[in-house]
Amino acid sequence: MALQKKHYIGMLTAGVIALTAGTASQQGYLPKWEGPVKATQVAIHQKFDPRGVVTVCSGITNYDIKTLKPGDVYTRAMCDDALAAALPKYNAMLASCLPPDFAVSDHQHTAMLSFVYNVGRGNFCNSLVGREFRAGNRAAGCRAMGNFTRAAGKKLAGLVRRRYEKFDGEIAWCLRED
Numbered sequence: 700m701a702l703q704k705k706h707y708i709g710m711l712t713a714g715v716i717a718l719t720a721g722t723a724s725q726q727g728y729l730p731k732w733e734g735p736v737k738a739t740q741v742a743i744h745q746k747f748d749p750r751g752v753v754t755v756c757s758g759i760t761n762y763d764i765k766t767l768k769p770g771d772v773y774t775r776a777m778c779d780d781a782l783a784a785a786l787p788k789y790n791a792m793l794a795s796c797l798p799p800d801f802a803v804s805d806h807q808h809t810a811m812l813s814f815v816y817n818v819g820r821g822n823f824c825n826s827l828v829g830r831e832f833r834a835g836n837r838a839a840g841c842r843a844m845g846n847f848t849r850a851a852g853k854k855l856a857g858l859v860r861r862r863y864e865k866f867d868g869e870i871a872w873c874l875r876e877d
Contacts, residue, residue, distance in 0.1 A: 742755035
């Protein structure tokens with residue numbers, strides 16, 4: 700898969716979609732952190748999620764699919780379709796917090812999209828992460844993602860890995876220029 704040098708954040712390119720969601724031959728970036736999709740998935744409430752949030756597949760919630768309820772069963776194909784349908788929405792959230800001429804590499808875009816997918820628009824836009832990016836302080840914006848390692852008040856090892864893993868963590872990918 701050829702990576703583009705730079706593109707505007709509002710453009711959800713084929714390279715970013717492939718890196719983020721995955722392809723038939725390669726696991727995507729989001730499933731690495733949100734959990735791989737098995738042959739079938741059952742929608743459940745995760746103990747660390749806010750009350751009333753139901754999750755299935757690679758982090759798809761009832762905010763993404765309004766009719767999702769505990770016990771719903773999804774196939775791998777349904778999960779792939781749900782993630783592909785959700786990515787443009789999260790990309791729009793990301794783009795809405797940044798200047799229209801904000802240019803990124805595919806890896807940076809994927810890391811930022813993963814972050815917004817995980818923490819939501821408000822936590823991106825209204826945090827030090829969003830403020831640093833808007834101010835043009837990219838490295839500081841990337842590093843500020845490390846402030847988000849807690850859920851329900853508890854530090855989660857999975858969030859620490861998601862942000863800080865040496866090669867595949869969001870901070871490492873965000874700092875990449877390719």
